Amino acid sequence: MNLVIAKPENITPAERDPRWTALVNRDPAFDGKFVYSVKTTGVYCRPTCPSRLAKPENIAFHADCAEAESAGFRPCLRCRPNEASLAERHAAIVAEACRLIEASEELPALDALAQSVGMSPYHFHRLFKSVTGLTPKAYGAAHRARRVRDQLAEGKSSVTEAIYDAGFNSSSRFYETSNKVLGMTPSAFRAGGIEAEIKFAVGQCSLGAILVATSRKGVCAILLGDDPDQLVRDLQDRFPKAKLIGGDAEFEKLVAKVVGFVEAPAIGLDLPLDVRGTAFQERVWQALRNIPAGETVSYSDIAARIGAPKAVRAVAQACAANKIAVAIPCHRVVRNDGGLSGYRWGVERKRALLGRERG
Numbered sequence: 388m389n390l391v392i393a394k395p396e397n398i399t400p401a402e403r404d405p406r407w408t409a410l411v412n413r414d415p416a417f418d419g420k421f422v423y424s425v426k427t428t429g430v431y432c433r434p435t436c437p438s439r440l441a442k443p444e445n446i447a448f449h450a451d452c453a454e455a456e457s458a459g460f461r462p463c464l465r466c467r468p469n470e471a472s473l474a475e476r477h478a479a480i481v482a483e484a485c486r487l488i489e490a491s492e493e494l495p496a497l498d499a500l501a502q503s504v505g506m507s508p509y510h511f512h513r514l515f516k517s518v519t520g521l522t523p524k525a526y527g528a529a530h531r532a533r534r535v536r537d538q539l540a541e542g543k544s545s546v547t548e549a550i551y552d553a554g555f556n557s558s559s560r561f562y563e564t565s566n567k568v569l570g571m572t573p574s575a576f577r578a579g580g581i582e583a584e585i586k587f588a589v590g591q592c593s594l595g596a597i598l599v600a601t602s603r604k605g606v607c608a609i610l611l612g613d614d615p616d617q618l619v620r621d622l623q624d625r626f627p628k629a630k631l632i633g634g635d636a637e638f639e640k641l642v643a644k645v646v647g648f649v650e651a652p653a654i655g656l657d658l659p660l661d662v663r664g665t666a667f668q669e670r671v672w673q674a675l676r677n678i679p680a681g682e683t684v685s686y687s688d689i690a691a692r693i694g695a696p697k698a699v700r701a702v703a704q705a706c707a708a709n710k711i712a713v714a715i716p717c718h719r720v721v722r723n724d725g726g727l728s729g730y731r732w733g734v735e736r737k738r739a740l741l742g743r744e745r746g
């Protein structure tokens with residue numbers, strides 16, 4: 388058997404660089420994070436360039452295109468590192484489709500939407516779903532539901548008028564879907580959820596006091612804090628018209644389940660969530676739920692994933708408006724430089740949660 392021992396002096400600086408692994412794997416997660424140049428060809432590439440990988444002794448890493456160009460390298464014509472990445476182009480297509488859906492009285496047909504962004508219906512549907520977490524149809528429904536919700540909340544129109552104004556062409560069709568999108572029927576919503584009963588209980592977990600609340604649809608709040616009374620007041624503020632009912636012994640089991648989940652988020656929570664937000668917030672929250680435990684992303688990553696790359700501030704606001712701690716893991720969003728940034732339930736709790744998930 389021949390053993391080849393790699394002597395330290397045989398390992399090139401490129402191979403010693405942590406970015407080398409990303410390069411060898413052509414890891415798309417690093418697209419846009421750095422570029423690399425090849426001495427022998429004079430070009431620089433994205434980490435995902437499909438060209439054959441050059442010898443490591445000819446490779447150097449650069450933070451961005453400007454750095455590579457000032458070192459005298461030209462952009463590769465194959466991976467076009469100086470142009471928008473595939474992910475960015477995809478995000479722009481989805482954002483365009485979202486605008487078309489939002490501007491239409493009735494949901495445009497899939498074929499028409501796909502055509503207007505220059506894709507086949509099949510690929511467009513898949514792309515839209517992968518970026519937003521929703522089908523174009525569900526996105527349209529959520530958007531129209533939000534319009535109904537806004538109008539009802541403003542008290543400007545009757546339930547029927549609000550439904551027609553929002554582009555549902557028959558109220559029966561709206562009522563069929565309203566329970567899904569509003570979490571309750573429109574008249575109950577108009578009354579500020581007065582008929583909605585919310586059960587809750589406060590317990591203790593390693594992060595301090597925890598309040599768990601459920602509607603008939605599922606878990607509608609998980610709040611964390613130091614003071615149990617403050618948590619109950621917070622719940623009342625978030626659901627001002629709901630009738631709050633203290634949980635019974637049966638409910639304690641559910642709370643125990645949620646506490647177990649908060650202690651070890653990687654195990655997942657197999658309870659339905661009752662998520663109530665604007666169409667935009669719901670897109671952000673859905674994107675948050677796609678971040679696996681142990682990983683973090685930036686606010687701009689989330690903005691790009693939901694097809695609204697410029698809406699970084701609105702993404703941060705949607706994270707702050709989250710009512711369901713840990714199950715909608717807004718703690719996995721950090722600043723672009725990796726800094727923790729704020730957390731509704733205290734930055735120390737965020738640090739503890741992330742530390743725990745990193746294992």
Ligand SMILES: [Zn+2]
Nearest residue numbers: 432436463466
């Ligand atoms: Zn290239």
